Amino acid sequence: MYTDPFGSTDEDVVRRYSELATAFWSKAFSGLTAVAYRWHGSDFVNKLWYSVLTSHQDDKYVDGLRRLGIDGDPPAVAAAKYHYFTNIIGGLEMEYVEESKKKVWIRYLSPMWTYAGTALMAMPGNLRRTIFSSWHPRNGELMGCDRLGYVGTKFVMEGDPYDEGYFIEHDESLRPDQVMRFEVATRTPEFDPAVAPTLDPELWPEVRMLKARPKFSSRYSQATVDSLYRYLGTNITHDIVGDTMRMLAVQYLPDLRARTGAEGSSLADVATLHTELLKASRRPYEVVEQDDKRVRIAVNGRTPFGADYPDDLFQALFEFHAMATRLMNGHVRSSWTHDETGEHWTFEDTGSWLW
Numbered sequence: 001m002y003t004d005p006f007g008s009t010d011e012d013v014v015r016r017y018s019e020l021a022t023a024f025w026s027k028a029f030s031g032l033t034a035v036a037y038r039w040h041g042s043d044f045v046n047k048l049w050y051s052v053l054t055s056h057q058d059d060k061y062v063d064g065l066r067r068l069g070i071d072g073d074p075p076a077v078a079a080a081k082y083h084y085f086t087n088i089i090g091g092l093e094m095e096y097v098e099e100s101k102k103k104v105w106i107r108y109l110s111p112m113w114t115y116a117g118t119a120l121m122a123m124p125g126n127l128r129r130t131i132f133s134s135w136h137p138r139n140g141e142l143m144g145c146d147r148l149g150y151v152g153t154k155f156v157m158e159g160d161p162y163d164e165g166y167f168i169e170h171d172e173s174l175r176p177d178q179v180m181r182f183e184v185a186t187r188t189p190e191f192d193p194a195v196a197p198t199l200d201p202e203l204w205p206e207v208r209m210l211k212a213r214p215k216f217s218s219r220y221s222q223a224t225v226d227s228l229y230r231y232l233g234t235n236i237t238h239d240i241v242g243d244t245m246r247m248l249a250v251q252y253l254p255d256l257r258a259r260t261g262a263e264g265s266s267l268a269d270v271a272t273l274h275t276e277l278l279k280a281s282r283r284p285y286e287v288v289e290q291d292d293k294r295v296r297i298a299v300n301g302r303t304p305f306g307a308d309y310p311d312d313l314f315q316a317l318f319e320f321h322a323m324a325t326r327l328m329n330g331h332v333r334s335s336w337t338h339d340e341t342g343e344h345w346t347f348e349d350t351g352s353w354l355w
Helices: 011-040 042-068 075-089 127-143 206-260 267-280 311-328
Strands: 094-100 103-109 148-154 162-169 180-182 285-290 294-299 332-339 342-349
Touching: 011 042, 011 206, 011 267, 042 075, 042 127, 042 206, 075 094, 075 103, 075 127, 075 148, 075 162, 075 206, 127 148, 127 162, 127 180, 206 267, 206 311, 267 285, 267 294, 267 311, 267 342, 311 332, 311 342
Parallel strands: 148 180
Antiparallel strands: 094 103, 103 162, 148 162, 285 294, 294 342, 332 342
């Protein structure tokens, strides 16, 4: 029976499921954008990232300043702290250097969170410029400060050691074409962790950060699907999702098996992998049948997407579970159905090789 692990009073339990959910949904997000690039090219993935980031910012930025307790800071400081803190909450390594109250540097340290390993080398080199141009220069607009701009100085996709730039509050209002600039900066201020800002521990105790971390990547996954729907329609989007899920299983199953404790190949191990991932994703479920030949799981939660998303999306997401099952045990058949009560996942050990 499902119990929400993020409601546990045991911080180690919350940490374990936070790390599991983050491992899955961060790879799902980056995988969706990578497959979209493979199918539709450089211009499309740049457009996709712009859509994802601007829609996410409209929903979250101003409220995020308040939740972080930085809405009273000067514009450049508040903008830099927002990116510094939210990305730390999301699990990234960051640096913050306050040169003055009107000029504040931030760095996103390598290795890159979104495209791990050699994937960084395969994505378009201009993508990071699009990403930073989508989000950072709009901070001033959303805070009502038309003097605030952002300057990008380094980009890891172009061979720099990290992504870097600074927020700067000018003395006069900026034109739209002035809020985002690029410049070469060969020497920039050194980060000093002793004077770097920290989250208020009263507002952000460790357990709250652990609960928030999976939302960072799962909401980006949701925003990516929303943008794919808008540009490509449901059928092509579901094809991209299904393709992504199958390849995530191929590439990341060993890591996820270790995280879930499903390191054997029995039907029970198969069931453990799936139920642990459901639990980490906060998708309520019930194991309605389980013996040594058959497992049936009733799933009635659709986090992070919601009940109004098409059933076919969840069938496409199930492709991860089908491929993972095939990799774990080639005798086990997987099936997905749905009705008015929710989804029904069935895993049956046929006793013979299926492939």
